[in-house]
Amino acid sequence: MATGEQDDDLVKYSSDTVSGRVAEKKCDVCVRNMLSNKAKLFCSACTESICDDCIVIHLRDTSKKHVIVDVQSVDEENYGVNMNGLDLCKEHLKVLKFYCENHKQLCCSKCVMVHRKCDDFIEITICSEEDRKRLQDMKSAVLKANEDTFSLLQKVNQAKHSYVEAVEGISKDVDKTRDDILKVFEDATHMLMKEVDSMNAEKMKTLDLMNKALSSIRTDIAKVLPVCSNVLDKGTPQQMFIFVHTTANILNEAAQQLELERNLHPLPPMKVQIADDIDNLIQMGNKLMKLHIGEEIPDKDKGQPEIINSVMQQRPVTLQLLESADIVKSKGDKNDPFVTGLDFLPDGRLVAVDHYNNKCFLMNSMLQRKGQPYTFKTTVFDVRCVFHFLIAVSTVKQICILAINADSCTIIHIKRIDTTSRIFSISNLTPSNMVVSTYADYRSARMISFDGIEKDFDNLEFPKKTYNFDESKCLYAQSNNTLVLTDTLANTVYMYDTLKGTSRAVTDDNIQQPTGACVGPDDTVLVCSMRKNSIVHLTVEGDILGIYPVDMAFPYAVCTNTDRSTLVVSNCINGIRKLQLYKISPACF
Numbered sequence: 001m002a003t004g005e006q007d008d009d010l011v012k013y014s015s016d017t018v019s020g021r022v023a024e025k026k027c028d029v030c031v032r033n034m035l036s037n038k039a040k041l042f043c044s045a046c047t048e049s050i051c052d053d054c055i056v057i058h059l060r061d062t063s064k065k066h067v068i069v070d071v072q073s074v075d076e077e078n079y080g081v082n083m084n085g086l087d088l089c090k091e092h093l094k095v096l097k098f099y100c101e102n103h104k105q106l107c108c109s110k111c112v113m114v115h116r117k118c119d120d121f122i123e124i125t126i127c128s129e130e131d132r133k134r135l136q137d138m139k140s141a142v143l144k145a146n147e148d149t150f151s152l153l154q155k156v157n158q159a160k161h162s163y164v165e166a167v168e169g170i171s172k173d174v175d176k177t178r179d180d181i182l183k184v185f186e187d188a189t190h191m192l193m194k195e196v197d198s199m200n201a202e203k204m205k206t207l208d209l210m211n212k213a214l215s216s217i218r219t220d221i222a223k224v225l226p227v228c229s230n231v232l233d234k235g236t237p238q239q240m241f242i243f244v245h246t247t248a249n250i251l252n253e254a255a256q257q258l259e260l261e262r263n264l265h266p267l268p269p270m271k272v273q274i275a276d277d278i279d280n281l282i283q284m285g286n287k288l289m290k291l292h293i294g295e296e297i298p299d300k301d302k303g304q305p306e307i308i309n310s311v312m313q314q315r316p317v318t319l320q321l322l323e324s325a326d327i328v329k330s331k332g333d334k335n336d337p338f339v340t341g342l343d344f345l346p347d348g349r350l351v352a353v354d355h356y357n358n359k360c361f362l363m364n365s366m367l368q369r370k371g372q373p374y375t376f377k378t379t380v381f382d383v384r385c386v387f388h389f390l391i392a393v394s395t396v397k398q399i400c401i402l403a404i405n406a407d408s409c410t411i412i413h414i415k416r417i418d419t420t421s422r423i424f425s426i427s428n429l430t431p432s433n434m435v436v437s438t439y440a441d442y443r444s445a446r447m448i449s450f451d452g453i454e455k456d457f458d459n460l461e462f463p464k465k466t467y468n469f470d471e472s473k474c475l476y477a478q479s480n481n482t483l484v485l486t487d488t489l490a491n492t493v494y495m496y497d498t499l500k501g502t503s504r505a506v507t508d509d510n511i512q513q514p515t516g517a518c519v520g521p522d523d524t525v526l527v528c529s530m531r532k533n534s535i536v537h538l539t540v541e542g543d544i545l546g547i548y549p550v551d552m553a554f555p556y557a558v559c560t561n562t563d564r565s566t567l568v569v570s571n572c573i574n575g576i577r578k579l580q581l582y583k584i585s586p587a588c589f
Contacts, residue, residue, distance in 0.1 A: 027051035316546035341382030371409020437474035459501035
């Protein structure tokens with residue numbers, strides 16, 4: 001059925017290629033007002049087609065000596081073809097007559113005031129042979145873009161339908177067990193569905209935005225297709241020039257949307273993960289269930305518990321250095337790089353932010369840079385992989401969401417979240433919510449959703465102080481609902497149980513100027529101790545499991561991969577900045 005609709009569109013838009021067919025002329029005044037009335041008159045002084053209703057309005061303009069003739073008598077060789085509104089300035093709805101080479105922008109008479117200081121500003125009078133050749137090539141490109149955007153639009157709608165079905169499936173799984181668990185089950189269901197709805201709302205919003213963008217592009221393509229051949233065969237030089245540049249912009253927008261298709265992954269399996277140990281249901285409380293995204297849930301018969309208590313086997317580890325790389329200037333860097341944030345992607349690649357050059361870049365498992373970095377216009381602090389290949393980057397009072405192509409090293413900006421607080425570090429709370437540390441704000445840590453909704457940890461009591469820039473970072477351990485807050489100048493790591501509202505301040509001679517932190521093996525915590533040139537290994541209760549020296553001065557930022565088997569750390573000493581990759585293994589006794 002969808003294929004039939006696409007073929008109908010192609011037939012409709014290809015009608016201008018039939019020899020001898022003449023398109024019905026529309027009133028240019030009506031077109032500017034989003035109407036479509038047949039033109040019966042033509043003003044050769046203004047080169048505008050006019051309907052009976054608009055002739056009076058047209059003649060009110062006394063700045064020109066109007067010459068009105070019957071529209072049928074107009075010679076298209078002299079006046080060109082109907083551009084279907086493509087030759088009008090989108091901002092002022094006036095005919096495009098100029099081109100600013102400095103800004104690569106088509107301009108109308110009103111735009112001239114904005115570009116009056118530009119060095120290379122010309123009136124459109126000619127169309128080069130190169131433009132004619134581009135015009136010929138663009139027709140097939142437009143037809144292909146029409147097909148590709150239609151196909152992607154279908155995939156977006158199919159993805160929306162899949163998310164709706166997934167949420168319905170979650171509800172059925174929850175209902176199946178409800179009668180046996182009573183009150184504890186009801187509490188856990190409430191928290192689980194809150195997370196599901198939040199994730200679903202964010203994903204649906206993203207798909208709706210793609211839907212809207214694709215529909216807008218297809219509307220522009222619908223304007224281009226009917227006049228493509230006419231402009232090529234009968235258009236004036238000015239119209240050809242305008243058509244080439246206008247169509248190039250439309251194709252560029254279509255290419256950007258089509259690039260995002262690679263990130264439109266199939267819906268990962270989502271199931272409710274139920275606790276295997278029924279005897280501990282009452283003690284588990286609202287930890288009874290959690291949302292599982294990805295591969296199938298482990299088989300209960302294999303003796304693998306699906307929810308592991310925090311008092312499980314937590315033990316020291318060893319770090320084996322695998323790779324070490326100096327952080328040096330790359331093309332376009334004005335300053336020596338300073339990596340203040342880094343994280344693993346699902347495929348094992350690394351994403352990092354360079355604070356001194358305002359860049360976000362990718363690395364492979366050998367710590368080698370890949371692809372082109374994404375450059376920001378403001379200062380960047382931290383980066384976190386928030387969902388599949390979506391990353392969040394903190395930039396003072398904004399969080400930028402970017403997409404990374406799963407098959408290449410392309411970074412694309414998706415959206416910007418404005419915040420009321422100054423944000424420094426980012427950690428994941430749920431698939432659609434983040435925990436952030438702040439500076440110049442009495443609220444040391446806050447929660448922010450992908451919709452920009454800000455919340456506070458009302459049940460937690462933070463240190464009665466306001467941190468300055470670079471004095472505190474946060475980490476949220478999702479499996480045991482623990483918020484970790486480092487206080488660099490106080491040589492303290494704070495551990496908060498966000499459900500019970502309790503906390504513990506961890507101090508030790510080995511914790512000197514703590515900075516970045518990440519989740520370690522068995523739901524433990526790894527913290528950089530800058531002045532000790534080491535990584536401190538902690539339980540969420542605040543007990544020290546081990547101290548691991550690293551081969552660098554002043555370790556600053558740290559992250560682990562999804563199975564907690566690999567660790568990457570950066571440092572912050574001038575002149576000898578490094579990145580190091582370590583293998584994490586259980587310690588032998």
